[in-house]
Amino acid sequence: EAGVAQSPRYKIIEKRQSVAFWCNPISGHATLYWYQQILGQGPKLLIQFQNNGVVDDSQLPKDRFSAERLKGVDSTLKIQPAKLEDSAVYLCASSLGGWENSYNEQFFGPGTRLTVL
Amino acid sequence: TQLLEQSPQFLSIQEGENLTVYCNSSSVFSSLQWYRQEPGEGPVLLVTVVTGGEVKKLKRLTFQFGDARKDSSLHITAAQPGDTGLYLCAGSGGTSYGKLTFGQGTILTVHP
Numbered sequence: 001e002a003g004v005a006q007s008p009r010y011k012i013i014e015k016r017q018s019v020a021f022w023c024n025p026i027s028g029h030a031t032l033y034w035y036q037q038i039l040g041q042g043p044k045l046l047i048q049f050q051n052n053g054v055v056d057d058s059q060l061p062k063d064r065f066s067a068e069r070l071k072g073v074d075s076t077l078k079i080q081p082a083k084l085e086d087s088a089v090y091l092c093a094s095s096l097g098g099w100e101n102s103y104n105e106q107f108f109g110p111g112t113r114l115t116v117l
Numbered sequence: 118t119q120l121l122e123q124s125p126q127f128l129s130i131q132e133g134e135n136l137t138v139y140c141n142s143s144s145v146f147s148s149l150q151w152y153r154q155e156p157g158e159g160p161v162l163l164v165t166v167v168t169g170g171e172v173k174k175l176k177r178l179t180f181q182f183g184d185a186r187k188d189s190s191l192h193i194t195a196a197q198p199g200d201t202g203l204y205l206c207a208g209s210g211g212t213s214y215g216k217l218t219f220g221q222g223t224i225l226t227v228h229p
Binding site (some may be wrong): 004031040041042043044045048056062093105106107108110111113 | 177180219221222224
């Protein structure tokens, strides 16, 4: 079974530039998550999709971050414009169950390491 | 807001030693998961514990969920260099169904 795919793996941009990340979840997984992981910290949830609808985006900085999952499968996360503090690893994860499933075992992709100069 | 605190943050030990990592919260979780993350990779699920007082063993790793479902521990027996990595606990349920709250992680280094 193929895992969660993410691209690119690495990205270096200058502040105020734009960047987009792509994620393809495990086939059949209804729920997709984007996390931000700053060096030395645990992942922080940015946004959670159930199929193509947003379940939780309470910690997404909506003035510069946006995400979509138009057909309920793959997803893109965009930052525009980027700031120095956005340097982090952006992880995508997926899970089988809906948000009602409190066990919520998630499977993570390898992440995209973003460096903002 | 649910918070999970892990301790210690850093652990550097010699091969063959035992160690314990703790994960504590003031909130109740319906389940708690432990992940291991290697550099350049995403976290990989090790175990899910769901019942208060539950103990699960995975080879040399022993996971325990506190009776009140507010805390958990990970014990590694006879650590090996291959155990090196970032260990993360994550809680689910309670006041935020479906959302995982992660601890800040414990960086474990096992020296040969």
